[in-house]
Amino acid sequence: MVTRQKEEGSVRRIVMAGVGTTALLVLLLRFDASNRDASAEAAPIAKGTATVSGTFTGDAVPTRHGQVQVRIVIENGRITKAEAIDYPRNNHKDQEINSWVVPKLEQATLDTNGTGIDSYSGATVTSEGYQQSLQSALDQAAK
Amino acid sequence: MPATCDQPRRAWVEHVMSMPVSIHVRGPLAREGAADLAVRAAVAELHRTEELFSVFRPDSEVSRIRSGALDPADADPLVLEVAALCRRAREITDGWFDADLPGPDGVRRFNPTGLVKGWVTERVTDRLSEALPDHDVLVNAGGDIAVRCRRTDTPGWSLGIEDPADRGRVLATVRLRTGGMATSGTAARGAHIVDPATGIPATGLRSVTVVGPRLLWADVQATAAFARGEACCEHLGRLDGHLSFVVLGDGSTRTLRGADRVTPRFPRARPATSQGEGQH
Secondary structure, eight states, rough: OHHHHHHHOOOOOOOOOHHHHHHHHHHHHHHHHHHHHHHSSSSSEEEEEEEEOOEEOOEEEEEEEEEEEEEEEEEEEEEEEEEEEEOSSSSSHHHHHOOOOOEEEEEEEEEEESSSOOOEOSSSOOOGGGSSHHHHHHHHHOO | OOSSSSSOEEEEEEETTTTTEEEEEESSSTTTTTHHHHHHHHHHHHHHHHHHSSSSSSTTTTHHHHTTOOOGGOOOHHHHHHHHHHHHHHHHHTTTSSSSOOOOSSSSEOTTHHHHHHHHHHHHHHHHHHSTTTOEEEEEEEEEEEEEEOOSSSSSSEEEETTTEEEEEEEEEESSSSSEEEEESTTTOOOOOBBTTOOOOSSEEEEEHHHHHHHHHHHHHHHHHHHGGHHHHHHTTOOTTTTTEEEEEOOOOEEEEEOOOOSSSOOOOOOGTTTTTTOO
């Protein structure tokens, strides 16, 4: 496996072959889609020996959407850890794509006083109905 | 991630399109002039949008399209953008969201109101967030909420879903850093969401709340689901990247989750020679 990785010589491919970390996969797919040429410039690693151990850091690669850099830990030829140490997070789209996970409902059936709620969603409030709304009380508190 | 937020915070309220719009900002400059300036720009954009899209103002572009005085092809680019989004909304909801609604006289006319609110709320939230790096922003337009967090030391905004039977109670909360939450229901305005096929108001559900990465589409899905009635649950359960909370007619609730959105929605990169032309 290591030998084959050596031939292919790219951090991306090693990680794609060896790691199931969803977040990273997202990042790498995105990376791939962003600039395929740049991904091929990542430094070849795992030179020579049959079994490799150590921490390897790929080159920081500029992509159209920002810089991407990946670090992996290999123990006896197996990738035991992979992380993106740099990835695009400068704009909202990047943040959204890199981080979006369907949120969970946190609490059910609350009394409304003092629960740390920041805002309320409900059927569209009219301006006339606003004065009686929970949101109105919150807004007043933060004005 | 801390559970509480020590950052300065400020709220503004503006009434636009006959609904209250609450804008919350937290971060070091929340109570300084910079935030106030950014919020004023956002509010101005809300008013401009109302002038363009209101069906209650006879001089708005949408009113003039409805009366036949304006050829849609000559409309403002923003109106054309919204019209295209309305067509997309109809496609992704199997026709349950439709901007060509039959009026009381039975004639179908262009009415993008149901999409414009979510669209403009998300738009001004993005603008505000761009104007205020290192700050978190929340915009709540009459119960539909868009949030963007650019701080890393703050918890996500905690968003409460109101009980449609008792608006002083909260049925559940969701913590959100980026995205939108929209609720459709009859608790505040009576029956105002109609079945696009018949024009008859939908009354089967008490409320539908949809949470997703973009308020625009969460809002469209919530509106369509409310019109569709109880059968919406199956559709919402397949909606990847979204969480939905439905209060049925009998007051019981359903929570529906699509898959986490793990596939980036970028098109494949074009050949290197054509990169950098602003494609997204």
